[in-house]
Amino acid sequence: MEEQRLGITFLGAAGTVTGSKTLLEVNGLRILIDAGLFQGLKELRQLNWKEWPLHPSHIDCVLLTHAHLDHCGYLPRLVKEGFRGPVFCTPPTLDLADIVMRDSGKIQEEDARKANEQGFGRHRPALPLYTVEDAMAVLPLMRPCNYHQEVELGHGVRFSFFNAGHIPGSAGVRLQGAGRHIVFSGDLGRKKPLFLYPKEPPGHADYLICESTYGDRLHSKTSPYRVIKEAIWRAYRKKSVLLIPAFAIERTQEVIYIIHRLRMKKALPPIPVYLDSPMGINATEIMLKYPEWHRLSEAEAKAMVDAVKLIRDPRSSRALVHKGETAVIMAGSGMIEGGRILDYLERYLSDSDAGLLLVGFQAEGTRGRALLEGAGELKFHGRYHKVKAHIRHLDSLSAHADQKELLEWLQQVKSKPKRIFLNHGERHQADALRVKIETLLGWEVRIPRIGQYFALG
Ligand SMILES: [Zn+2]
Incomplete structure (x- = not known):
C-alpha cells in the first residue's frame, strides 16, 4: 500500500495578494492550486522569473480556481518550462483564462520590445516572460469540469469545485486524499453579488486554506x-x-x-x-x-x-x-x-x-x-x-468578501478544522483576520510565508 502523505507549500500569494500558487503533495501526487502572476511592486514581479523549487514537469496537475491574472497568469510560463499535465477549471474559467493569458502574453511581448528599444532592463536583449504563442499552448491542457463534478486524480485523491461567487466561473476546491478533507477557498465573493450566485459554504474541512484580501476591513456601504x-x-x-x-x-x-x-x-x-x-x-x-x-x-x-x-x-x-x-x-x-x-x-x-x-x-x-x-x-x-x-x-463594488463575510463563511464549515492557513492577503490583512478567527472560533491559524512548507497530519 502506498504511503499516505500530505504536505503543502505556499509558492505565492503568501503575505501578498498576487502570484497565487499553492503546491499540495498528497500520496505522491503533486497538485498545484492556481498558477498566478505576481503583479505590482518590482520585488514581487521579479519573483515571476525565479526558478522553481521543483521542475514544472514534476507537477501532476493544476486546479485553477478562476481566470484573474493573479491566479492563471503564470500558466503559460509553467507550460513553457515543461509542465504537461491537465489544468482543471470550470468552463467559463477556461474561456476567460484564455483571453486573459493571451492579453498578458501580448503585454509581456510589448514590455520586452519597449525595454529593448529604450535600452532599460538588466538583460540584453530583454525577453518576454512568455509570448502570446506560449499562452495559446495552455489551451489544449485545459479540462473543463462543472461545480460538484467529482474528479479522480488517482492515488486515492479526488476533488470537486464549488461556487466561490467571485467572478463568473470562480471556484473553491474541496479535495480528499490521505484520509483528509482539504478546502481551498479560492477568491471568495460578496454575500450578495450583483448578478452571480452567492458562494457556497466550505463543507467538511480538516485543513482550510482561505483568502484574506479584505481580512482587516469592511466594505463601504455607498450605493x-x-x-x-x-x-x-x-x-x-x-x-x-x-x-x-x-x-x-x-x-x-x-x-x-x-x-x-x-x-x-x-x-x-x-x-x-x-x-x-x-x-x-x-x-x-x-x-x-x-x-x-x-x-x-x-x-x-x-x-x-x-x-x-x-x-x-x-x-x-x-x-x-x-x-x-x-x-x-x-x-x-x-x-x-x-x-x-x-x-x-x-x-x-x-x-x-x-x-x-x-x-x-x-x-x-x-x-x-x-x-x-x-x-x-x-x-x-x-x-x-x-x-x-x-x-x-467608487469603492463599494468589490468582488471580494470583507472581514465580516469571510468570518460568516468560515463559521459555516461542517467540522472544526485542525488548522487554517490564511493566504492571498497583505500581512496586516491576514493578521487582523487571524486575531478574529482565534478569538471568535478558537481555531489554529497560520499565515504562511512564500516558500514555506507544512506537513499536514
Ligand atoms: Zn480574483
Whole structure:
C-alpha cells in the first residue's frame, strides 16, 4: 500500500495578494492550486522569473480556481518550462483564462520590445516572460469540469469545485486524499453579488486554506447605483464625458448592469454608453455564453449588452476620441496602466468639465492610485498632463468578501478544522483576520510565508 502523505507549500500569494500558487503533495501526487502572476511592486514581479523549487514537469496537475491574472497568469510560463499535465477549471474559467493569458502574453511581448528599444532592463536583449504563442499552448491542457463534478486524480485523491461567487466561473476546491478533507477557498465573493450566485459554504474541512484580501476591513456601504447615476448626470449637464477605466472581467459587466437597471427605472438622461475594450467585450460575450452561471435571464443579459455600443477596432476608438461627444465611455485598463483609456485622458484629463470614475481597487504605483491621492499631473504618452477632470472613486463594488463575510463563511464549515492557513492577503490583512478567527472560533491559524512548507497530519 502506498504511503499516505500530505504536505503543502505556499509558492505565492503568501503575505501578498498576487502570484497565487499553492503546491499540495498528497500520496505522491503533486497538485498545484492556481498558477498566478505576481503583479505590482518590482520585488514581487521579479519573483515571476525565479526558478522553481521543483521542475514544472514534476507537477501532476493544476486546479485553477478562476481566470484573474493573479491566479492563471503564470500558466503559460509553467507550460513553457515543461509542465504537461491537465489544468482543471470550470468552463467559463477556461474561456476567460484564455483571453486573459493571451492579453498578458501580448503585454509581456510589448514590455520586452519597449525595454529593448529604450535600452532599460538588466538583460540584453530583454525577453518576454512568455509570448502570446506560449499562452495559446495552455489551451489544449485545459479540462473543463462543472461545480460538484467529482474528479479522480488517482492515488486515492479526488476533488470537486464549488461556487466561490467571485467572478463568473470562480471556484473553491474541496479535495480528499490521505484520509483528509482539504478546502481551498479560492477568491471568495460578496454575500450578495450583483448578478452571480452567492458562494457556497466550505463543507467538511480538516485543513482550510482561505483568502484574506479584505481580512482587516469592511466594505463601504455607498450605493454604487447612486454614485454612477450622479456621475452620469454630471456628464450630461456639463455636455462632456464620463470616463470609466474598465476592469475587463466582472467589474465592466457590473457597471453595464447597473447602468441598465438605472435606465429601466428611467433614472438616467439620454446619453450613449460605449464599451471601448476588446477584452471587456470578449469577457461580456463569455458571460452571455454561459447563462446558467449567473442569475440574469437571457433576455435581461441581452438587453443590458444591447444598450451599450461596443467598440473593438482601433480606428473607431480614435474616431470616438476625436468626436468629443457627450457620452459615458468605458475603456481599459482599470488602473490606467495602459490601454485605450490613455487616449481619452490625453484629450480630457485637463478638461474640468470631464468626469473620471475609478470603479475598483487602485494598486500602489499605478496612475489610478496617483489620481486618487490627488496628483496634480500625470505622465503618459511621453509627457505630463495637468489633472483638471472631476475624479471620483467608487469603492463599494468589490468582488471580494470583507472581514465580516469571510468570518460568516468560515463559521459555516461542517467540522472544526485542525488548522487554517490564511493566504492571498497583505500581512496586516491576514493578521487582523487571524486575531478574529482565534478569538471568535478558537481555531489554529497560520499565515504562511512564500516558500514555506507544512506537513499536514
Ligand atoms: Zn480574483
